[in-house]
Amino acid sequence: MQTQSATIDGVRLLARVEEMARIGATPAGGVTRLTLTDEDRRARDLFDAWCGAAGLTVRIDDMGTQYARYEGGDPALPPVLVGSHLDSVPLGGRYDGPLGVLTALEVVTALRERGIRPRRAIEVVNFTNEEGVRFEPAMVASAVLAGKYTPAFVHSLRDRAGRTYGEELDRIGYRGAVENRPGAVHAYLELHIEQGPVLEAAGLPIAAVEGIVGIRWCEIVLRGQPQHAGPSPMGTRRDAMVAAARIVVAARDLARSYPDPVVATVGRLTPSPGVINQIPAEVVLSLDVRHWTAEGLAEISDRAQEMARKIAAEEGVEIAIATVQDIPPTHFDRRIVDLFAAEAHARGVPHRRMVASAGHDAAYMNLICPTAMLFVRTVGGRSHCETEAIAGEDAIVAAEILCGAVLRLAEEV
Ligand code: HGY
Ligand code: MN
Ligand code: MN
Numbered sequence: 001m002q003t004q005s006a007t008i009d010g011v012r013l014l015a016r017v018e019e020m021a022r023i024g025a026t027p028a029g030g031v032t033r034l035t036l037t038d039e040d041r042r043a044r045d046l047f048d049a050w051c052g053a054a055g056l057t058v059r060i061d062d063m064g065t066q067y068a069r070y071e072g073g074d075p076a077l078p079p080v081l082v083g084s085h086l087d088s089v090p091l092g093g094r095y096d097g098p099l100g101v102l103t104a105l106e107v108v109t110a111l112r113e114r115g116i117r118p119r120r121a122i123e124v125v126n127f128t129n130e131e132g133v134r135f136e137p138a139m140v141a142s143a144v145l146a147g148k149y150t151p152a153f154v155h156s157l158r159d160r161a162g163r164t165y166g167e168e169l170d171r172i173g174y175r176g177a178v179e180n181r182p183g184a185v186h187a188y189l190e191l192h193i194e195q196g197p198v199l200e201a202a203g204l205p206i207a208a209v210e211g212i213v214g215i216r217w218c219e220i221v222l223r224g225q226p227q228h229a230g231p232s233p234m235g236t237r238r239d240a241m242v243a244a245a246r247i248v249v250a251a252r253d254l255a256r257s258y259p260d261p262v263v264a265t266v267g268r269l270t271p272s273p274g275v276i277n278q279i280p281a282e283v284v285l286s287l288d289v290r291h292w293t294a295e296g297l298a299e300i301s302d303r304a305q306e307m308a309r310k311i312a313a314e315e316g317v318e319i320a321i322a323t324v325q326d327i328p329p330t331h332f333d334r335r336i337v338d339l340f341a342a343e344a345h346a347r348g349v350p351h352r353r354m355v356a357s358a359g360h361d362a363a364y365m366n367l368i369c370p371t372a373m374l375f376v377r378t379v380g381g382r383s384h385c386e387t388e389a390i391a392g393e394d395a396i397v398a399a400e401i402l403c404g405a406v407l408r409l410a411e412e413v
Pocket of ligand 2: 085096097130192359360
């Protein structure tokens with residue numbers, strides 16, 4: 001594998017990705033590093049140490065986001081931000097997030113080692129709570145920068161154990177100051193694994209990402225009649241679990257009636273009390289729907305909710321539906337998408353353009369400044385699982401392309 005190249009130290013980059021993956025490592029080769037847990041704190045501390053060793057100045061904002069700054073020739077000019085996230089889903093992969101943060105760090109470290117100081121500062125960013133699984137919704141730290149949520153709302157988010165985002169920020173020592181948020185930003189770039197099968201099927205290592213699908217999360221609460229599993233004749237039951245099960249399948253069937261990449265997923269389903277010999281009193285389930293147009297997203301979301309209400313009525317159970325997250329489709333800055341494609345072309349790297357089907361902080365950064373993403377092929381085409389994989393040479397090629405794009409933007413007047 002070619003590991004050294006014009007600027008990127010591939011050995012260092014890949015070694016750091018592996019070292020980061022040891023924090024929260026799971027038996028089958030994945031990671032569990034939920035946001036604001038002790039594992040997240042250790043990852044943040046390691047990232048901070050690497051940034052310090054590279055001579056970067058690290059600051060933390062009121063959401064806990066870390067910004068590692070490489071000063072530019074003209075400190076008054078708005079910086080270029082490059083980053084991603086270090087938190088993971090439970091039993092997740094080792095590249096989703098950290099590949100972007102550590103590649104951005106590698107780019108800046110390589111530039112500094114070669115004495116290249118661009119006109120504009122470059123800031124490497126680790127956004128807090130990109131995944132949104134411990135504290136729903138997702139991408140809240142970048143969303144606060146975009147004015148979507150207030151700091152108070154985010155600090156008040158509670159996990160399943162009742163702990164708040166704010167309490168956990170304090171507990172791990174990563175509550176920073178609001179004045180440490182970025183001011184004006186020249187551009188935001190994010191390198192990320194594709195997390196799906198598209199690049200692998202096309203035999204391509206890289207994609208310039210043109211946008212992100214719209215994403216809606218809602219929570220459905222079903223309340224039936226709790227009863228003994230034995231002496232309750234089937235005809236008398238109002239079973240919230242049966243209604244939930246029907247909704248799961250109906251959501252799958254609805255999404256199947258649309259073309260890819262439209263999807264619908266029930267990832268969380270919690271009965272209560274949830275014991276073997278009791279028809280549950282309540283079942284709470286999540287519904288995640290995604291579509292690449294605003295109209296399509298509204299349509300599939302409305303149809304899914306209508307279907308859920310119909311099933312609840314048929315099963316004689318009450319239903320309540322609350323929206324948890326509603327992110328419209330994202331269209332990235334054409335100039336930066338073209339820049340990624342041009343940098344790939346200049347290096348003779350085969351690539352394509354595509355739309356992302358996973359959410360990213362770039363969706364909110366796109367509301368603040370010119371933004372785009374660069375995708376790296378996912379070997380096996382799967383993510384949010386312990387078998388998530390990439391090819392080292394793809395990561396290094398992507399790092400070179402990111403370096404070229406960052407440098408070009410950071411030299412702009
Ligand atoms: O939900 C998503 O797509 C992202 O992984 N947070
Ligand atoms: Mn991610
Ligand atoms: Mn993810």
